[in-house]
Amino acid sequence: MAEIHWMTAMELAAALESGDLSSREITEALVARTDALDETLGTYLHRTTERALAEAGEADARRKAGEAKSRFDGVPLAYKDLFITKGVPTTSGSKILKGFVPPYDATVVARSHEAGLPMLGKLNMDEFAMGSSTENSGYQLTRNPWDTERVPGGSSGGSAAAVASGMTPWAWGTDTGGSIRQPASLCSLVGVKPTYGFVSRYGMIAFASSLDQAGPLTRTVADSAALLEIAAGHDEMDSTSIPGDRPALLDGIDGGIDGLRIGVVKEFSGAGSDPGVTTLIDQAYARLEKLGATIEEVSLPSFEHGIPAYYLIAPAECSSNLARFDGVRYGARVEGDDIIRMTSRTRAQGFGPEVKRRIMLGTYALSAGYYDAYYGKAQKVRTLITSDLAAAYEKVDLIASPTSPTTAFKLGERTDDPMAMYLSDIFTVPVNLAGNAAISVPAGLSPDDGLPVGLQLIAKSLDEPTMFKAAYAFEQDLGFATSDKGRPPL
Amino acid sequence: MSIDRRAVDHVARLARLDLSEDERAVMLSELQQILGHAEKIQALDLDDVEPMSHSVPMVNQVRPDEVKPSLTQADALANAPEVEDHRFKVPRIMEDEG
Numbered sequence: 001m002a003e004i005h006w007m008t009a010m011e012l013a014a015a016l017e018s019g020d021l022s023s024r025e026i027t028e029a030l031v032a033r034t035d036a037l038d039e040t041l042g043t044y045l046h047r048t049t050e051r052a053l054a055e056a057g058e059a060d061a062r063r064k065a066g067e068a069k070s071r072f073d074g075v076p077l078a079y080k081d082l083f084i085t086k087g088v089p090t091t092s093g094s095k096i097l098k099g100f101v102p103p104y105d106a107t108v109v110a111r112s113h114e115a116g117l118p119m120l121g122k123l124n125m126d127e128f129a130m131g132s133s134t135e136n137s138g139y140q141l142t143r144n145p146w147d148t149e150r151v152p153g154g155s156s157g158g159s160a161a162a163v164a165s166g167m168t169p170w171a172w173g174t175d176t177g178g179s180i181r182q183p184a185s186l187c188s189l190v191g192v193k194p195t196y197g198f199v200s201r202y203g204m205i206a207f208a209s210s211l212d213q214a215g216p217l218t219r220t221v222a223d224s225a226a227l228l229e230i231a232a233g234h235d236e237m238d239s240t241s242i243p244g245d246r247p248a249l250l251d252g253i254d255g256g257i258d259g260l261r262i263g264v265v266k267e268f269s270g271a272g273s274d275p276g277v278t279t280l281i282d283q284a285y286a287r288l289e290k291l292g293a294t295i296e297e298v299s300l301p302s303f304e305h306g307i308p309a310y311y312l313i314a315p316a317e318c319s320s321n322l323a324r325f326d327g328v329r330y331g332a333r334v335e336g337d338d339i340i341r342m343t344s345r346t347r348a349q350g351f352g353p354e355v356k357r358r359i360m361l362g363t364y365a366l367s368a369g370y371y372d373a374y375y376g377k378a379q380k381v382r383t384l385i386t387s388d389l390a391a392a393y394e395k396v397d398l399i400a401s402p403t404s405p406t407t408a409f410k411l412g413e414r415t416d417d418p419m420a421m422y423l424s425d426i427f428t429v430p431v432n433l434a435g436n437a438a439i440s441v442p443a444g445l446s447p448d449d450g451l452p453v454g455l456q457l458i459a460k461s462l463d464e465p466t467m468f469k470a471a472y473a474f475e476q477d478l479g480f481a482t483s484d485k486g487r488p489p490l
Numbered sequence: 491m492s493i494d495r496r497a498v499d500h501v502a503r504l505a506r507l508d509l510s511e512d513e514r515a516v517m518l519s520e521l522q523q524i525l526g527h528a529e530k531i532q533a534l535d536l537d538d539v540e541p542m543s544h545s546v547p548m549v550n551q552v553r554p555d556e557v558k559p560s561l562t563q564a565d566a567l568a569n570a571p572e573v574e575d576h577r578f579k580v581p582r583i584m585e586d587e588g
Contacts, residue, residue, distance in 0.1 A: 103565040196545045210544045239551035240544075308528040319505060326506070328578050333571035339583050344508035356507055360517055361524060363505040364493060373532055374525075379541035381531050386542060418520055419527060435545025461545075 004029035005166035023056035023074030047121035055118035073116030096350025106203025124158030132424035145488035153183030178428025181440035185403035185454025196435035197242035200235030208317035225249035258292035263396035276446030302384035312378035319362030407451035
C-alpha cells in the first residue's frame with residue numbers, strides 16, 4: 001500500500017471499507033505528517049487534533065457496527081478558516097476576529113460532519129479571502145510545497161499547501177475571483193469553483209456575496225467530485241442556493257469526452273501568459289483533441305474588462321459585508337469616547353492593508369456621485385461577460401484556458417503592487433461574474449521553471465458533470481497527478 | 491475622474507476607518523492606480539445594457555413563518571467585547587445635550 005499521506009480520499013475510503021486501515025491510523029498518519037511539515041509550510045491557523053482523533057475513533061466504531069454514515073466515513077479533512085465552525089476558533093485570516101468562537105456550523109461543515117469526516121483543523125488564507133498569495137493573512141505566511149520561497153497562491157493558500165504536501169487528502173476552500181482555482185494551479189491540485197448557488201454559503205464569512213462559492217481542493221478529479229457531492233444541494237438557510245437536486249458527479253465521471261466541443265478563447269492567446277504556461281496549455285488542448293474532443297476558437301471580447309469590473313464589484317460588496325465588524329458583537333474592540341471613534345479605531349487596527357484598500361475602493365465606488373460611473377458601469381460589464389459566455393456556449397460545451405498566467409511567484413514579489421497581484425486572476429474572475437462552474441486540473445510542470453501549471457475548464461451553469469468528465473479524462477491520460485512527478489519534492 | 495485627498499478623507503469617514511496620515515497618502519496613490527485601470531470600462535458605451543447584480547435570476551425566496559429554535563441569548567452574546575444586563579454594551583451614541 002502507498003504511504004497513507006499520499007493516498008487519495010477514494011483510496012482511503014476503499015481501505016476503510018476493506019478493513020486494511022482504520023480511521024484512527026489514517027488520522028494519526030496525517031497528524032504526524034503535519035507535525036513534520038507545518039512549521040515550514042505554515043498551513044494551519046488552528047489544529048483540532050484531539051477532536052479529529054476522537055471523531056476517527058467514532059467513525060471506526062460505526063464501521064465495525066456496519067453503520068457507516070457515508071462511503072467516506074472516517075476520511076479526515078480540513079477547512080479554510082473562512083468557514084464557521086461551532087466551538088472552534090474562526091478568524092477568516094483577520095486579526096479583527098481574533099478569539100472569535102462561533103456558536104454554529106457552516107452548512108458545508110455540518111454536511112461534511114454528517115458524512116463522518118473528522119476535522120483536522122482550520123487553514124490559513126488571505127484576510128477575508130482578499131488576495132492571490134495568502135500573504136495578506138493577518139497571522140502568518142504559507143509557503144508553496146513545490147518551492148518554499150514561493151507563494152502557494154490565494155486566497156485558499158493554506159488549503160492548497162496542506163493538500164499538496166499530504167497533510168490532508170482534501171480541504172474546503174472558497175472562490176470569489178479565483179481563490180480555489182489559482183492556488184490549485186500553483187500547487188498542482190484539482191480545485192473547483194462550482195456554479196453559483198450549487199453549495200450553500202450559510203456560515204461562510206461573506207466577502208462578495210454575489211460571487212462567493214465554496215469548493216474542494218484535492219489531488220485528484222474524483223476526490224473533488226466526491227467532496228462536492230457531500231455538501232452540494234439546496235439549503236433553506238441560504239436563499240441564493242439553487243432549489244432542487246444536484247446532478248451526480250462521481251457516477252459516470254469516466255464516461256470520456258468523445259465528440260465534446262471545447263472552445264479556446266481567442267482574446268486569451270495574447271494575454272501575457274508565461275511562455276512555459278502557454279507551452280503546457282497548448283499541449284493540454286492537443287491532448288483533449290486526441291481524447292476525442294474538437295477544439296475551436298471562441299471570442300469573448302468582454303473578458304478583457306473582467307478585472308476592472310471585478311475590482312469594482314467585489315470591493316463594493318465587501319465594503320458592505322465588512323460593515324458588521326464594528327467592535328460590538330464579536331472580535332476585538334479598541335476603545336473610543338463615542339461609538340464612531342470606537343468603531344473607526346477598531347476597524348483601523350483590526351483590518352490589514354489589503355482589506356482597508358478594498359473597503360475604501362468599494363465605499364468610493366458606491367458613494368454619491370460615483371455610483372453610476374464605477375459600480376453601475378461594472379454591473380453592465382458583468383452583463384456583457386455573461387452574454388458573451390452564453391453566446392460561446394451555443395457553439396461549444398466547455399471552454400478551456402490557463403488557470404493562471406504565471407506559475408507560483410516569489411514571496412514578496414507582488415506585495416507592493418496591488419495591480420500586479422490583481423492580474424493573477426485575469427482568467428478566473430469572469431467565471432465568478434457570470435456564475436458558471438470551473439475547474440483547475442494539473443497540466444504538468446513548466447519547462448521554464450519546473451513549477452506546476454493548471455488547465456482551467458469552464459462549464460455552463462449546472463453542467464458540472466461535463467466539466468468533471470473532461471477533467472477526469474485529461475488527468476487519467478496525462479498520468480501526472482498521482483505519479484511521483486506530480487508530488488512536490490518535500 | 492480621479493480621486494483626491496479630500497475624497498480619501500471623506501470615504502475613510504464613511505467607511506469608519508481611522509487611517510493614519512501615512513495610510514491616507516499610500517491609499518490615495520493606490521486608489522488612483524486601481525481606478526485608473528477602471529477608466530477603460532468607464533469609456534465603454536453601455537447605455538443599452540442592463541446592469542447585473544447577481545448571476546442567478548431569482549425572485550424573493552420565502553419560507554413558512556414558523557417559530558423554530560435559534561441561537562440562545564447567551565450564545566449570541568458570548569463573543570461580545572462588552573456585555574451588560576444581557577445586552578451588547580457600546581460607548582455613547584448621542585452627543586451630550588447642553
